[in-house]
Amino acid sequence: MKRNRLISILNNRGIIEAISLSLTIILWELVSNFIVRNPGKLPSPYSILLAFCDIWEIIPLDIGISLLHFGIGIGAGAAMGIIVGMLMGWFRIVDRIMDPMVEILRPIPPLAWVPFAILWGGLTHYAAGFIVFIGAFFPILINTYTGFREVDKTYIDAARVLGCREEWKLIKFIALPFSLPSIATGIRIGMGVGWMCVVAAELFGVSKSGLGYRLFQVFWPLHMIDKLILYMIILGLVALLLDRLFRYFVEEKLFKWKRGIVIAK
Amino acid sequence: MKKYVSVLLTLILISGIITVCGASEIKTLRIGYQPSTHQIAEMTAMEKGWWTRDLAKFGVENITDTEFSSGPPEMTAMMAGELDVAYVGTAPPITAIDKGLDAKIVASVNTNGSALVLSPGLAANYTSPADLKGLKIATFPPGSIQDTILKKWLKDNGLDPGRDVHIIGAGPGEAITEIMTGVVDGVFLPAPSPTIIEMADAGKTVVYSGEMFPNHACCCLLVSGRLIREHPELVKQIIRTHINATRYNNEHKEEAAEIYARKVRGTDVEKVKESIKRWDGAWVYDPHIEINSTLVYAKVDYEMGYTNKLLTEEDLFDTSLYDEVMGIAPAPGTVSPTPQPTSQPTPGFTSLLVIAALLVYIVLRRFKI
């Protein structure tokens, strides 16, 4: 009886997750205090909590600036990624023209673009946004492209028969709505990659604040490892929050009908 | 099979114990340095083989030196246990020792020697520090001498380093590229970078560091606490070799420039010679002369929140070995030889390895494999 009771408690949402998280933190505290014993290498969770209390005032500013860079990059990445992906996905000739450039530029890691961004963009928020853009652009492009390529011919036929004749109308009324879930997926992936690029973007000190800036330009040279790890955690949490918010507001609406198709096919 | 496993485990145990206890021999000495004319003493001793020659009698078979773009990354490496000796400014050790680095400054290397360079247009219109408002200046990362002196000087002149001037941390190479391409308006760097920029017509020096903070300490000789405690004679010889190299460079400035140009690839020897002519620095070796200004750095760092406590002479310097080398009787009340740090950095993972090996051995025994 007791065993069944225990299992049903554990099956409750969040219980096992909470236990796992707590155990990890406890284990970490033990390891850092008794095994590693070097706060310069592995600070304990407690010292990270203290670090938070020490610098909490500056965290909102840093998050804000990083989100600014992120916003610039995602905005540009989505706008350009969707437009180029749309054109490449719909018009074969555009695909053939753009493909070589895309295939060569795509694998270049965003970090490698940083010097280029600084030389051309200077130490501005736009240079940082550019790096985020590089990270976000390609997933959005590819997913938009795929979405457009996957449009069933039957939809196009049906639309044409119903009087939708011009190319731009077909794109607007058929291809675009059909591709919206793919585009949303692309944006979601782009957001993930883009946020990771925020640190690279701020690495070289293009701005005077920001999570990446403070991590590499302040905490690291000053050997403030506890604050460094705190910022790592914050970076992860913000990314998680952004992703969940996107899922909640966007995907809920868009994916309803796509689920239907997948099951049917 | 059982025999092999037992032997293997015993070996692991033994090597674990040995590592834990620490080798008493120093077979390899690892030196860190930066590409700056401040530290040619290290390069001279290296090129002429004086390190090898002088330290051989202590059992040192191999001497390596590693280049770092500036002090803070050099200290990171030392904190990770990668360096035994570092040629570094007296400021980076402050933040490092505050966060647990076990090391002491045993000798000085140079004073002054850095300069604020602005792009030609801005330099022509420069009259006072207030003209720096709104500019972008590249210098070494926070914790370095350059960063500390620049920020202190700006504050002394009524400017807020955080808001009024955009200071970015970089290495010398990046900073030079950035001023040459107009990404930044100015740089504050140690020699020979200012001269290199001037001779490329990419900028003009407006303030020397010696004007910002007269006779300020710059580079020093930093040695790990373990070396000082376990091999004081070795450290005294390091100091002696350093003194000889410094004296040699003072008497052979042209040759010093050539040694630098050979050591730091891609440098034009003419520019280095010119830099040595133009700089306001001096090559030195007495650690005592650096104590006061270093304590000022410690205060500035503490006020900026870079350190948790205000570090003292005791925390940073050990001048006893230098005094012994020079035959100076220690002044009454000076520090005694570097004491054992109260918290030994534990070789945590090695002990784990030993415990694991023991456990495996016991388990295997138990199940008769």
Added chain:
Amino acid sequence: MNYKLEVRNVTKAYISEEGEIKALEDINLDVKPGEFLCIIGPSGCGKTTLLRMIAGLEYPTSGEIILDGKEVKGPSPDRGMVFQEFSLFPWRTVLKNVEFGLQMRNIKSKERHAIAERYIELVGLRGFEKHYPYELSGGMKQRVAIARALATEPSILLMDEPFGSVDAQTRNILQEELLQIWKRTKKTIIFVTHSVDEAVYLADRVVVMSARPGRIVECIDIDIERPRKRTSVEANVIREQLLRKLITEHKKVGLI
């Protein structure tokens, strides 16, 4: 007599790696207004291609297609079409699907609504306006497709095996409903199918096509009075006739 649709000497050929492939050869067909015409034939005989050419989605290599006295040049809503499956726009509700053709004609929203509602009711789906296609069964989806095609009040309705992917019972029900709709709207319908039973139940006239290159082999009038019984003697006679014809054609292509 004025024919609704005239197909004159239509040939369709493709150029492929093996050379020229004739999909359809010399098709001649006249359809009377209000007629329910079925086209049957073996797979690959080109009946879908013919239908698509009438719709304007493909062009004949030679010959003409004339609707209401005007030559067909490209797709247009006066030739409505119902496809076999996956033609409903899944991101639009039932109402918005049916409205689509009207939207393309820039008809104002209120009016669109009203017209669309009418046709939704015609196909018996009142109350499902706000549903999405994924929430509907196969039979319901095809009903929506029919409503959508009819909403633009086409001159002729083309149906390409519209009941091919629903189960047998639903199929029978849909056939009856289609006949009801046909009675009420008096549309000319061209219905392509594989099923002889379906053709016999629905059509005024059945056109049998040969295997590739597709040619019209035979036209059979079905004079049986409506409402028809699926299992009546006359129906069986015609069914027998058609089946034999089809088997011959299948044998020619080696499909049997």
